[in-house]
Amino acid sequence: DVKVTQSSRYLVKRTGEKVFLECVQDMDHENMFWYRQDPGLGLRLIYFSYDVKMKEKGDIPEGYSVSREKKERFSLILESASTNQTSMYLCASSFHSGTGGSGGYTFGSGTRLTVV
Amino acid sequence: AQSVTQLDSQVPVFEEAPVELRCNYSSSVSVYLFWYVQYPNQGLQLLLKYLSGSTLVESINGFEAEFNKSQTSFHLRKPSVHISDTAEYFCAVSGSGGYNKLIFGAGTRLAVHP
Numbered sequence: 001d002v003k004v005t006q007s008s009r010y011l012v013k014r015t016g017e018k019v020f021l022e023c024v025q026d027m028d029h030e031n032m033f034w035y036r037q038d039p040g041l042g043l044r045l046i047y048f049s050y051d052v053k054m055k056e057k058g059d060i061p062e063g064y065s066v067s068r069e070k071k072e073r074f075s076l077i078l079e080s081a082s083t084n085q086t087s088m089y090l091c092a093s094s095f096h097s098g099t100g101g102s103g104g105y106t107f108g109s110g111t112r113l114t115v116v
Numbered sequence: 117a118q119s120v121t122q123l124d125s126q127v128p129v130f131e132e133a134p135v136e137l138r139c140n141y142s143s144s145v146s147v148y149l150f151w152y153v154q155y156p157n158q159g160l161q162l163l164l165k166y167l168s169g170s171t172l173v174e175s176i177n178g179f180e181a182e183f184n185k186s187q188t189s190f191h192l193r194k195p196s197v198h199i200s201d202t203a204e205y206f207c208a209v210s211g212s213g214g215y216n217k218l219i220f221g222a223g224t225r226l227a228v229h230p
Contacts, residue, residue, distance in 0.1 A: 004159075033217075033218075035220075040125065040222060041222060042122075042206060042220045042221055042222035042223045043160075043206065043220040045217070045219075048217060090159060090160065092160075104150050104152075104162045104165055104218075105160075105162070105218060106162075107152075107159035107160040107161070108159050109158055109159040110158070110159050
């Protein structure tokens with residue numbers, strides 16, 4: 001069964017800590033995405049990557065960075081965690097449009113991060 | 117730029133009643149349209165999608181959505197809901213080219229009551 005795996009289901013971190021959220025997919029997808037989900041705001045795109053070592057800012061990249069050293073792994077980094085980054089973080093992957101990207105995304109189960 | 121508006125943040129309904137979850141989009145280009153469902157404490161799952169062809173698309177669990185280009189809408193319907201349909205539903209749009217980036221609506225929470 002194809003899937004996207006997020007390494008942690010729940011995380012609690014202190015303000016100022018550097019936080020790493022990991023995501024791995026086994027579908028050989030070119031694209032990978034990080035969203036945060038907040039009540040009433042839906043999903044907002046933080047960063048995405050369309051190839052190894054490539055990254056593009058989404059709608060709310062401030063306070064975050066990403067790393068994609070291998071095709072199957074896409075990491076989200078909170079450089080200095082703040083309480084306003086408490087949220088549900090969702091990773092997703094897909095093919096490029098020209099290679100089957102119209103099939104939509106496959107999502108991970110999410111990481112609920114609490115910053116105290 | 118593309119955007120998605122889900123007109124209802126919450127929809128309460130009794131079991132076996134019909135339901136419609138509304139979605140409107142704005143885009144100047146050809147689009148693909150999707151509905152995703154999120155059950156409590158889970159990630160999002162693809163429910164159905166419109167890419168081209170027939171404007172009426174169906175899911176395996178009885179939901180359907182109709183693409184209406186003139187009204188730029190993609191409303192989700194089910195003639196008779198079950199308790200197990202209680203979830204949050206997200207409408208999403210992407211362009212037909214490029215990096216297949218999806219833009220999501222704010223979500224509609226469907227609560228089915230016995």
